[in-house]
Amino acid sequence: MEDSQAKRVPHLPWMRNPVDINLYEECPFGLLPCLDPRLEEALQKIGIQSLFPVQVAVWQETIGPGAFERDICVNSPTGSGKTLAYALPIVQMLSTRKIRCLRALVVLPTRDLAVQVKEVFATIASAVGLRVGLAVGQSSLADEISELIRRPKLEMCSSFDPDDIQMEPQTSVDILVATPGRLMDHINTTKGFSLEHLCYLVVDETDRLLREAYQSWLPTVIQLTCSNDQALFDHARLGPSISGSLATIRRSGVERGFKGKSYPRLVKMILSATLTQDPSKLSQLDLHHPLLLTSGERRYKLPEKLECYKLICISKLKPLYLVALLQDLRGEKCIVFTSSVESTHRLCTLLNFFGDLPCKISEYSRRQHQSLRSKTLKTFRKGKIEVLVATDAMTRGMDVEGIRNVINYDMPAYVKTYIHRAGRTARAGQTGRCFTLLRKDETKRFSKMLQKINNNSCNLHSLPADSIEELRPIYSSALKKLKGCVESETARKSGISAKSVKSSDRKKGKDRMKE
Structure with a gap:
């Protein structure tokens, strides 16, 4: 008998008629529409000759006829190739505009996973001249800032447009892979770190990131990007007469690359092997006409082999x-x-x-x-x-x-x-x-x-x-050794704690003598 949870119809209408990833087959690069030859070469260098079904499905809905018109939600088994599924179309799209600013943000719950995803992006992004940054707290905040932020020099010339002068620090990467805590550190304290040009937001391992608050990173990112979109709309509608901060938004030279073009909305891609169906959690993402891609009817699925x-x-x-x-x-x-x-x-x-x-x-x-x-x-x-x-x-x-x-x-x-x-x-x-x-x-x-x-x-x-x-005799001996090891570790920790207490007491004594 099937589990009642498997039978349950999702509350959200867009989740009831998903695109079935199983209808797609593995696809050689030669049959993949619109793939940049430089990306194909970069993938072949690391031994990839074709795309898995989930990668083909996402490509068709982003680079193909879908063309990022809707936010993408992917519920696919672990090991099915979700990382490259979003990395490849994002790199392809960003490569069409040669503008050095932060345009894609990928958020993951752990440092090691973020490092792994960054390596995937770096493998293909360098082939088309894009830079990838990492913000996970492996190094000091100052070291990360030096990698992520550039400080422009003022060049003197005979004639110039005051609007084009760049005195403020700016992001020097096109794509940032980050953990929520360190992302918030940069948002709150790093001068020049901005999400105002962000085109793509990827929330990988979505169910875990929605379950844990992580310093309210998601509402902060959503608020910053939404306020930018509204400011752009108001600026276009009211024209140059608008006063205050809206009149000066996006005045750095970066924005000249968007001159005469409609600025794209923020596209979100959410992915997990166990994607939540909870409307209250998914509502935090503020999804735009979302499209669900999933492997079969069942919510939970193990790898086929x-x-x-x-x-x-x-x-x-x-x-x-x-x-x-x-x-x-x-x-x-x-x-x-x-x-x-x-x-x-x-x-x-x-x-x-x-x-x-x-x-x-x-x-x-x-x-x-x-x-x-x-x-x-x-x-x-x-x-x-x-x-x-x-x-x-x-x-x-x-x-x-x-x-x-x-x-x-x-x-x-x-x-x-x-x-x-x-x-x-x-x-x-x-x-x-x-x-x-x-x-x-x-x-x-x-x-x-x-x-x-x-x-x-x-x-x-x-x-x-x-x-x-x-194994019983060896087990008895191993247990005795384990007991001794645990006792030794406990004693060492106690010794460290005792030293800390004595040091604190000595400091208090010195402070009292100064009073």
Whole structure:
């Protein structure tokens, strides 16, 4: 019996008759209308010879007959190629006007995902002379400002138009990929950072970005762009006699590139593998005649070539089932997901106390500094680490080539989490497997979760009983080492805290002496 949620008709009329992405087929570049030859060459250099269905569908609705007349909403499985689906048409459109200002903004929930998307844009944007910036907080605000903002020099000449003089700093990138927090830092404090020329706004991983406030970044961006559009309308309607700030809007030399042309409205593109249907959330985006592109009728969908398995575990011996499974997988690239930062750290530490595992294991969580996470991810991409023990910070959009298996050490609490975790494998038409370790009391809840995605093909995966028993002596030793490690870390943290308290007390004492 199908889940009632799958049957539910969306409240918003525009979501009831979507464009079915499955009607499109993979398309070689030679059959793709209007593609700039420079972009084709850039894609071929990185081994891409054709576009996936979601990329073809978005191209047809933006560069093809659709021509960005409507805002685009994409609900497509993880690994289907959504990043290039929006990057390619945006770069193509921006390349037609040689104006150096911020015209496309892409917002993502995490730093690592933003870095990944920036690399996709940079690969193709440079081929047509566009610059891509990154604002995620990996470097200091001052360093980011030096990359994003240029400070024009005043050149003396015999005759000049005062309206053309550029004394104010201006953005030096055409496309900016950002996380919400750092985006707001630049909006609020960076001189010369402006969204007044913005043509495209991409909200990737939309459901997560709408769920979390992130300093009210979305209403701020919408308000800034809408007020600019209204100012432009008023200026065109009232003419040069208009007084105040409207009379001086858009006076820098940048605007000369738009002279005599109607300034385009802000086009929004929203994307997710689990796009929300909640009208109150979607209304925040202020969408213009939105068009929904989706893969099939069901809201939740797994990658086509994904194989799903469940392992029923004795609760106290659960780590042994994981170790036995890793031994069975013989060094294949895997991500092991846990339910929390603390669980990730402890499990990774425990696994590294097992001596003879056929793989190198590392941790990936918010417990680590950003630079260490980035280094770990880079090493994992290169294959020098075979197993990454991670929190759900790794679930959203991260694309690492060659991940053969996803292992849910802790059962995900929500179906969306399961979809995003499983979507780290079987990407871009490749095969992959997802294993979920379950206690007996979790099996019924897990089955109900799978019904929401109409997945009745989750097979039972069994391990030989003797493979578990053989690990018991090593497990006892590893647990003792883990206990000692945790005690040592706790003592070290306590020592740091004590030092901080003593330092604070000494400072207070000195302050009292000064009074």
